Amino acid sequence: MHNTVKLSENLTWVGVSDRRIPRFENIFPLTSGVNYNSYLITDEKTCLLDTVDPDVSEQFIDNIEHALGGRQLDYLVINHMEPDHCGSIERVTQIYPELKLVGNSKTFAFLEQFYESDLSERYILVKEGQELQLGSHTLRFLLAPLVHWPEVMVTYDVEHKILFSADAFGNFGALNGNLYADEVDYKKDWLDEARRYYINIVGRHGRNVQNLFKKLDTLEIDMICSLHGHIYRTPEDVSMMIEKYRTWSAFEPERSGVVLVYSTMYGNTELVMNIMASKLAAKGIQDIQMYDVAQTDFSYIIPRCHQNSHIIFGIQNYNTTLYPTMDAFIRELLHTNFQNRKVGLVCNSSWGGRALKEFQEYLASNKGLEEFTEPLNILSALKPDQEALVDEFVDKLIASM
Ligand SMILES: Cc1cc2nc3c(=O)[nH]c(=O)nc-3n(C[C@H](O)[C@H](O)[C@H](O)COP(=O)(O)O)c2cc1C
Ligand SMILES: [Fe+2]
Ligand SMILES: [Fe+2]
Numbered sequence: 001m002h003n004t005v006k007l008s009e010n011l012t013w014v015g016v017s018d019r020r021i022p023r024f025e026n027i028f029p030l031t032s033g034v035n036y037n038s039y040l041i042t043d044e045k046t047c048l049l050d051t052v053d054p055d056v057s058e059q060f061i062d063n064i065e066h067a068l069g070g071r072q073l074d075y076l077v078i079n080h081m082e083p084d085h086c087g088s089i090e091r092v093t094q095i096y097p098e099l100k101l102v103g104n105s106k107t108f109a110f111l112e113q114f115y116e117s118d119l120s121e122r123y124i125l126v127k128e129g130q131e132l133q134l135g136s137h138t139l140r141f142l143l144a145p146l147v148h149w150p151e152v153m154v155t156y157d158v159e160h161k162i163l164f165s166a167d168a169f170g171n172f173g174a175l176n177g178n179l180y181a182d183e184v185d186y187k188k189d190w191l192d193e194a195r196r197y198y199i200n201i202v203g204r205h206g207r208n209v210q211n212l213f214k215k216l217d218t219l220e221i222d223m224i225c226s227l228h229g230h231i232y233r234t235p236e237d238v239s240m241m242i243e244k245y246r247t248w249s250a251f252e253p254e255r256s257g258v259v260l261v262y263s264t265m266y267g268n269t270e271l272v273m274n275i276m277a278s279k280l281a282a283k284g285i286q287d288i289q290m291y292d293v294a295q296t297d298f299s300y301i302i303p304r305c306h307q308n309s310h311i312i313f314g315i316q317n318y319n320t321t322l323y324p325t326m327d328a329f330i331r332e333l334l335h336t337n338f339q340n341r342k343v344g345l346v347c348n349s350s351w352g353g354r355a356l357k358e359f360q361e362y363l364a365s366n367k368g369l370e371e372f373t374e375p376l377n378i379l380s381a382l383k384p385d386q387e388a389l390v391d392e393f394v395d396k397l398i399a400s401m
Contacts, residue, residue, distance in 0.1 A: 040067045260290040337366065
């Protein structure tokens with residue numbers, strides 16, 4: 001039985017939501033699944049844009065068969081060759097023997113790496129800016145290398161001003177009937193997850209996203225159809241997402257704000273963080289965020305670091321080196337090309353070690369991570385006579401905002 005949604009007279013959503021998947025890419029925790037979007041244009045020619053994860057291909061096949069209403073499938077545009085989108089291609093080619101595959105040279109190289117069927121006779125190889133006529137829809141292909149993977153391209157429907165954006169503008173979370181961002185309270189319920197998706201999945205490739213924007217800036221975009229998450233169709237939603245992506249891809253903070261990120265074994269470092277947060281709040285800082293790296297999945301903390309202008313790290317020595325979870329965290333944060341932020345360091349030791357030096361060396365490997373004050377060193381636990389040092393640390397942070 002099909003579950004499809006008509007988006008316009010000859011454009012149908014044929015995607016599938018998956019609420020059972022516990023982790024995206026088997027690494028990022030999902031609390032409400034994910035959806036794999038796929039779109040079918042039924043014009044003089046019929047054209048499918050991307051497929052879905054093999055886990056949900058049965059439902060997907062029912063959807064396209066229904067939406068085609070007995071017609072043949074002429075084209076499949078492959079914007080992205082990651083298995084969550086290409087995983088049903090072989091299946092679809094078996095059902096539709098006339099189907100031609102539209103992709104660039106990297107697309108087909110990946111197709112041959114992943115799958116055994118020889119589909120080379122079906123290839124339509126496209127280059128930057130090339131167009132495909134379907135009737136009243138002209139599809140233009142724009143290469144978007146590393147807006148997740150090297151072969152990624154986006155497809156622009158020239159007459160209808162629709163951007164089929166591949167993974168860009170995607171999100172975690174299965175959709176619940178409301179496919180459009182304007183049908184939900186997007187800023188309240190979905191934007192944090194959109195940030196978590198972008199920063200963790202695409203984030204380190206900000207420069208490539210900016211290169212894609214150079215191409216998109218020449219286009220009028222009325223609707224964005226991503227491979228995950230909602231469809232954006234109001235001018236407000238389209239520009240909200242484009243503006244967010246501009247900020248995120250430039251590695252700029254979204255706001256002047258503070259996040260405290262720490263590790264702790266016995267709670268002494270945590271107490272320093274709590275005291276600092278209370279003092280920051282007393283000085284008027286709002287919506288302070290705080291995370292223990294051993295308790296919250298990194299994929300939630302990393303986007304908070306990107307969101308805010310100031311980060312306080314609480315670290316400690318552990319067997320003469322950085323506490324392992326903090327070591328893993330900072331390496332993963334820096335791997336997202338995290339840069340241009342003000343940071344403050346609190347280091348806890350009982351007999352010494354290299355933790356602080358190691359952490360500072362990590363920070364120096366990325367651009368523009370400046371300490372707003374000298375590190376605050378704690379010997380095992382903060383004492384009342386050291387409170388003035390904490391006040392000074394907090395004052396320095398505020399002065400640098
Ligand atoms: C297994 C283990 C190894 C440690 N190794 C060191 C070390 O090499 N150098 C040091 O100064 N402190 C070391 N410590 C002590 C902690 O850094 C110290 O107890 C600190 O107060 C912990 O902060 P917390 O209370 O926030 O967990 C170690 C503690 C543990 C449990
Ligand atoms: Fe992807
Ligand atoms: Fe994807």
